[in-house]
Amino acid sequence: MSEFCVVCGRTGVPLEEGVCTDCFVKSHALVSVKAHPKVVICPECGARKTGESWEGAGSPALLSKEDLLPFLLPLDGVAIRRVEFEEGGTSRLLRELSGTIAVRFRGEERQVRVKFEVRIEHHTCPACSRRSGGFYTSVIQLRGPEGRRRGNSRDLREGLRRAWDAVLPEARAEWRSALSWFEPLKEGWDFYLTDTDAAKSLARWMRLRLGAKLSESPSLWGRKDGREVYRVTFCLRLPASRLEPEVRPGLVVAPEPSET
Numbered sequence: 001m002s003e004f005c006v007v008c009g010r011t012g013v014p015l016e017e018g019v020c021t022d023c024f025v026k027s028h029a030l031v032s033v034k035a036h037p038k039v040v041i042c043p044e045c046g047a048r049k050t051g052e053s054w055e056g057a058g059s060p061a062l063l064s065k066e067d068l069l070p071f072l073l074p075l076d077g078v079a080i081r082r083v084e085f086e087e088g089g090t091s092r093l094l095r096e097l098s099g100t101i102a103v104r105f106r107g108e109e110r111q112v113r114v115k116f117e118v119r120i121e122h123h124t125c126p127a128c129s130r131r132s133g134g135f136y137t138s139v140i141q142l143r144g145p146e147g148r149r150r151g152n153s154r155d156l157r158e159g160l161r162r163a164w165d166a167v168l169p170e171a172r173a174e175w176r177s178a179l180s181w182f183e184p185l186k187e188g189w190d191f192y193l194t195d196t197d198a199a200k201s202l203a204r205w206m207r208l209r210l211g212a213k214l215s216e217s218p219s220l221w222g223r224k225d226g227r228e229v230y231r232v233t234f235c236l237r238l239p240a241s242r243l244e245p246e247v248r249p250g251l252v253v254a255p256e257p258s259e260t
């Protein structure tokens with residue numbers, strides 16, 4: 001006797017607990033959506049609040065896959081492969097999402113469609129509120145090597161920023177979130193931070209990662225609860241070798257063809 005699906009009666013199809021995959025899928029949502037999805041966005045910088053921390057300053061206001069994927073709850077044994085979302089709705093604070101999700105389930109690819117609403121909340125993130133108040137406890141100065149400088153200050157700034165940006169994403173999120181704002185200067189960059197411990201850790205980590213020299217200088221800032229409060233300046237000096245422009249072989253500019 002060959003086995004058959006207890007729901008549709010088909011034979012010759014894989015069964016699990018007597019039910020074929022097609023019938024199982026009809027009665028079970030392979031991907032469901034979390035109840036009351038909500039995205040908290042900083043209207044100043046676009047950062048999103050995830051748990052207690054804020055990430056992604058500079059993100060656009062439009063919802064992205066990174067915003068939406070956490071709301072999708074796949075059933076056990078369902079692997080999400082691809083997701084496409086379309087955003088609709090007329091309200092700025094309530095977005096209607098329809099998603100097409102390609103999943104793999106019991107060895108087959110299937111498509112799942114979901115529709116849900118996402119509520120948007122705007123809150124100014126701590127970094128933006130401190131920035132608007134000009135609050136900082138420490139500064140990391142990013143500078144070139146000591147002594148005579150070659151080239152112009154724009155090249156120096158670009159080289160410094162390239163080196164900084166190349167490694168910053170690997171730094172701990174809690175150090176990065178202490179970065180408040182930055183200012184370009186003739187001799188480099190000043191990064192203002194709202195937490196001195198984080199600034200110290202970040203500066204020391206950068207020293208190792210960038211092969212830089214680091215000096216620290218506290219300056220008296222004020223008094224709080226009878227204690228002297230210091231602001232600390234960390235000066236990172238990068239070696240000249242770190243400031244070379246990127247070498248990109250293959251990006252050779254061809255000479256203009258000469259007219260004859």
Ligand SMILES: [Zn+2]
Pocket residue numbers: 005006007008009010019020021022023024
């Ligand atoms: Zn069936």
Ligand SMILES: [Zn+2]
Pocket residue numbers: 042043044045046047057124125126127128129
């Ligand atoms: Zn912000």
